[in-house]
Amino acid sequence: MEVDRRLFLATLGVGALELMSPEDKAEALEHYMEEKLDTEIAARDGAEPVLYMPDGEAIALAELQQENPRPPRGTGSLFMPRAREFAPMSDKPTLVEFFEKRFAPANHVLQSATHALETGQPERTIMACLMHDVVLNLIKVDHGWWGAQLIEPYVDERVSWGIRYHAPLRFYPDESVGYEYPEMYNRIFGEDYVPEPYIKQAYEHAKGHAYYMEARLITVNDTYAFEEGKRVSLDQFVDIIGRNFKQPPEGIGYDNSPSAHMWRTIAYPNRPL
Numbered sequence: 249m250e251v252d253r254r255l256f257l258a259t260l261g262v263g264a265l266e267l268m269s270p271e272d273k274a275e276a277l278e279h280y281m282e283e284k285l286d287t288e289i290a291a292r293d294g295a296e297p298v299l300y301m302p303d304g305e306a307i308a309l310a311e312l313q314q315e316n317p318r319p320p321r322g323t324g325s326l327f328m329p330r331a332r333e334f335a336p337m338s339d340k341p342t343l344v345e346f347f348e349k350r351f352a353p354a355n356h357v358l359q360s361a362t363h364a365l366e367t368g369q370p371e372r373t374i375m376a377c378l379m380h381d382v383v384l385n386l387i388k389v390d391h392g393w394w395g396a397q398l399i400e401p402y403v404d405e406r407v408s409w410g411i412r413y414h415a416p417l418r419f420y421p422d423e424s425v426g427y428e429y430p431e432m433y434n435r436i437f438g439e440d441y442v443p444e445p446y447i448k449q450a451y452e453h454a455k456g457h458a459y460y461m462e463a464r465l466i467t468v469n470d471t472y473a474f475e476e477g478k479r480v481s482l483d484q485f486v487d488i489i490g491r492n493f494k495q496p497p498e499g500i501g502y503d504n505s506p507s508a509h510m511w512r513t514i515a516y517p518n519r520p521l
């Protein structure tokens with residue numbers, strides 16, 4: 249995917265760039281690329297990106313975004329100013345339902361999981377790729393950590409561990425698996441871009457950990473997941489989700505897990521209390 253530096257910086261707003269840390273910029277870039285991917289794929293298919301309304305009607309994203317085209321900085325698309333309510337969730341929401349009603353179209357994570365699937369990687373890696381960026385819909389800041397906590401009660405610990413550390417590992421190459429420092433970061437932010445100390449510390453920790461590859465493979469699959477020509481579907485992952493995500497019988501968000509509140513926030517991000 250080609251990213252126009254000028255257009256990207258324009259989305260951040262006047263003066264915002266000087267206030268942002270390198271990590272903020274990287275998060276913003278990642279989110280920008282994901283949104284651009286969804287928009288371009290929808291345009292290619294002759295359709296506008298849509299969100300589903302409570303009555304099942306599909307409304308063009310552009311229509312909902314007319315007044316203020318972006319959510320507040322640091323927050324995800326769920327906090328985008330909206331003209332209509334979200335489609336209600338069922339009484340016992342499943343992960344598939346969250347994908348359909350809150351994360352869709354989710355092209356980026358679906359593409360990365362598809363790459364993992366097509367290259368014969370383990371199911372838990374496919375699962376990790378599928379979930380690695382979904383929390384960006386909620387919040388962009390430190391998305392590896394938020395994303396890991398979101399799913400920790402429901403998955404193999406290697407899946408959530410990998411998601412936590414894929415965020416810091418993005419900034420560090422690993423030739424053994426062909427992961428290079430993203431050229432995009434050089435072009436957008438310049439070559440003097442240095443991750444903050446806590447990112448470096450997290451990387452050092454991950455590098456010496458037995459689960460290192462769990463996170464590293466997410467960063468590898470990540471680089472194959474901004475393809476405008478690729479068609480993806482959640483269907484081929486439904487069984488993998490069934491085997492790798494412990495769906496609570498009460499429904500996600502109503503199961504009293506340590507992250508249930510995060511899922512409720514995703515389900516109903518506009519509730520005032």
Ligand SMILES: [Fe+2]
Nearest residue numbers: 278380381415
């Ligand atoms: Fe990510």
Ligand SMILES: [Fe+2]
Nearest residue numbers: 356380381470
């Ligand atoms: Fe990603």
